[in-house]
Amino acid sequence: MLTIIAITIGLFFAMNIGASGAAASMGIAYGSGVVKKQHALLLCSMAVFLGAWLGGGEVVKTIGSGIVPNSTFTVSIALIVLASAAISLFLANIFGIPLSTSEVAVGSVIGAGIVYQSLFLGKIIWIMFFWLLTPIAAFVIAILATYLLKNKWLSKWVKAPKAVPILTVLVVFLGLFEAFSAGMNNVANAVGPLVGASILSTGNGIFWGGLFVALGVLTLGHRVLETNGKKITTLKLEEGCVISGTGASIVTVASLFGIPVPLTQITTSSIIGIGFANQGRSILKKGIVVQLLTVWVVSPVLSMVLSYTLIQLLIEHNIYPIIAMGGVLISVFGVLSLMKREKIAVTVAQEAAKEQI
Numbered sequence: 001m002l003t004i005i006a007i008t009i010g011l012f013f014a015m016n017i018g019a020s021g022a023a024a025s026m027g028i029a030y031g032s033g034v035v036k037k038q039h040a041l042l043l044c045s046m047a048v049f050l051g052a053w054l055g056g057g058e059v060v061k062t063i064g065s066g067i068v069p070n071s072t073f074t075v076s077i078a079l080i081v082l083a084s085a086a087i088s089l090f091l092a093n094i095f096g097i098p099l100s101t102s103e104v105a106v107g108s109v110i111g112a113g114i115v116y117q118s119l120f121l122g123k124i125i126w127i128m129f130f131w132l133l134t135p136i137a138a139f140v141i142a143i144l145a146t147y148l149l150k151n152k153w154l155s156k157w158v159k160a161p162k163a164v165p166i167l168t169v170l171v172v173f174l175g176l177f178e179a180f181s182a183g184m185n186n187v188a189n190a191v192g193p194l195v196g197a198s199i200l201s202t203g204n205g206i207f208w209g210g211l212f213v214a215l216g217v218l219t220l221g222h223r224v225l226e227t228n229g230k231k232i233t234t235l236k237l238e239e240g241c242v243i244s245g246t247g248a249s250i251v252t253v254a255s256l257f258g259i260p261v262p263l264t265q266i267t268t269s270s271i272i273g274i275g276f277a278n279q280g281r282s283i284l285k286k287g288i289v290v291q292l293l294t295v296w297v298v299s300p301v302l303s304m305v306l307s308y309t310l311i312q313l314l315i316e317h318n319i320y321p322i323i324a325m326g327g328v329l330i331s332v333f334g335v336l337s338l339m340k341r342e343k344i345a346v347t348v349a350q351e352a353a354k355e356q357i
Contacts, residue, residue, distance in 0.1 A: 003199055006079040011212040013086035014190035017101045018048065018216025020089055024224050024264050025178035025247070027271075028240035029171050040175075041221050045214035047176040051183025052210025058258035059185055060202055063105060063192025066123050066258065068113040073196035076315055077112050081193045084108040084307035088299055100262035100299060103131065105189030107300030111307030115316065130261050134250050135269040138243075142273025145242040158238045167237035174244035181251035182263050187213055189260065243270035 025048075026040040035043070064070055073081075085108040089101060106127060113119035149155065157163055190213070191205035200208070247266045254261040312318045 002075045002079055006075055006082060006194060006197070006199055009079060009082045009086055010190050010194050011208065013082055013089065014187065014209045014212035015216030015220060016086060016089045017186050017190055018045070018213040018218075019220030020101055020224055020264060024227075024267055025182050025244070026175045027225050027227075027267070028178075028244045029175040030225055032171055032237050032240045034168050034171055034237070034240075037222065037225060040225060041217055043172070043176060044179040044221070045217040047179035048183035048217060049210045049214040051180035052187035052206055052213060053183070055180075055184040055252075055255060056187045056206045056210065057202055059188035059255055059260050060192050060195055060205060062123070062127075062258040062260060063109065063188045064194075064196030067106060067109045067120055067127075068116075068118045068196075069120075070196040070198075072112060072116055072118050073193055073198075075197055075199060077311065078193040078197035078199060080310045080314065081108040081112050081307050082190070084111065084303050084310060085189065087306065088303040100131075100265050101186050101189045102260035102262050103300040104303045105192065106260060107303035108307040109193065110300075111304040111309075112311055114304075114308055115311045127259060130254060130259050131265075134254070134261050135265040138246050138250065138266045139269040139273040139276075141246050142239075142243060142270040143277045145246075146239065146274055146277035149238055149242075158236075164237070167241065171237050171240040171244065174241055174248060178244045178248040178251070178263075178267065181248045181255065183210055183213060184255035185251050185260060185263060239274045243267065243274065246270055 026035070026044040029035050030037055030040040064073070085101075085104045088104045088108075106124075110119065110124065149158065158167065187206060187209040191200060191209035194200045195202050195205045244267075247263065247270060250266055251261055251263050309322055312321050
């Protein structure tokens, strides 16, 4: 019975991965007005399945046995790890936020590893280094590419009527390439624990995981596609080519080495970089950007704490770490409340000083 529940949760998680990560990969083509929303989702679903089926094996190994030993994954542990990640990701999808499925999945696995003191710290540090590096690199590359596109010769070429058909085909192709890379990298987040617990073989896990990621694109991907395509900044065809090409290349290389990287962060950081080059710092003040950054920080911690807590409570029947964690959370919220009150007091004092002047 637990095995069936674990598989069900894993496939549900795969659907949410399709909605949050894979759907965002076609946000460039949709935001540029090249393809309609339904066509973008259909093309994305096919590309993401092929990516998972043909190239998802290395990252599956990392999630299943590279962060913690596969002996850590019993059926019960795999179920809790997947449930923690799926709940975190589902909440993000409800609010239309393109969350990093890699961070959520790895955070859940780390939570299990902390309980049993079985973490491969070297691998975790390496993964986190890529989490930090890849979005920054994508942001910088997008800015540099935008300034390059302002070159007199290139600017004249992209504005010529004959360039439009070429750029149209290229932006769709690169969007599909990015969706393909999403399948390679992200399907492991849903089926890695199932493979680690020997519930599914690697081949079966990749096939069914890829199928349900594709299904998630079609059924749940509409809001995230809208967020990435329309709500952050307006995109031109040539800018879309740069963003999709950068994201797909980074994620594909990482997948070949078995590193789960935040595809959504890479894509979104590139979009923000385009907006930064065109609009300046004002793009960084948009509410949607602040919200994205907040969720990126909270998501791995949330899934890690949730996984750790559920394992301690349901499997180890140990309530003491949960009491300690509750104390920490109360302290954190108390400090945040005091900081908020202090900020309000400072604002009131500044307003009063202005009125006196």
